[in-house]
Amino acid sequence: MRCAETRSLLSPFLDGELGRSESEAVRAHLVDCARCRAEASDLRSISKFFAEDEPTPPTSPGFTDAVMSRLRSGEGLEERRAERVARITVLAAAAVVLLSVGFLATPRSMWKASQPTLEAGLRGEVEREIRRNDLQALPIDGTAFRKPASQPARPR
Numbered sequence: 266m267r268c269a270e271t272r273s274l275l276s277p278f279l280d281g282e283l284g285r286s287e288s289e290a291v292r293a294h295l296v297d298c299a300r301c302r303a304e305a306s307d308l309r310s311i312s313k314f315f316a317e318d319e320p321t322p323p324t325s326p327g328f329t330d331a332v333m334s335r336l337r338s339g340e341g342l343e344e345r346r347a348e349r350v351a352r353i354t355v356l357a358a359a360a361v362v363l364l365s366v367g368f369l370a371t372p373r374s375m376w377k378a379s380q381p382t383l384e385a386g387l388r389g390e391v392e393r394e395i396r397r398n399d400l401q402a403l404p405i406d407g408t409a410f411r412k413p414a415s416q417p418a419r420p421r
């Protein structure tokens with residue numbers, strides 16, 4: 266038996282699917298031929314690997330479709346963004362609560378006295394932030410939100 270014929274029969278030989286005479290012929294060739302022996306050894310380890318491989322557990326019907334449509338719609342991204350916004354909101358609310366508690370716990374006279382200091386502190390904070398971010402200095406007293414005084418239309 267030649268190498269080509271032997272190799273074409275290796276897989277059924279290893280699976281025990283050959284008749285006695287064919288099986289004997291392949292065995293005889295493998296005794297003499299190191300290259301076909303190596304091939305047979307490779308094949309055996311591959312089929313062993315697949316035999317030991319655990320079967321993939323079945324997924325519920327429609328699972329793949331559901332995953333793919335969620336990927337396409339970007340639903341997960343939206344959820345993560347919403348989660349981030351919610352976290353920031355909670356932090357902001359907590360800050361407001363802490364500030365309120367601080368004011369309530371402070372005697373009225375001290376609260377009044379501390380008000381300008383607090384405002385100056387906040388103003389300084391905002392101005393520092395603006396400088397740090399190299400933002401254009403905006404008026405922080407609310408004038409930016411007022412409507413500009415209407416100007417008379419220029420005659421042409």
Ligand SMILES: [Zn+2]
Pocket residue numbers: 267268269271294298299300301302
């Ligand atoms: Zn051979």
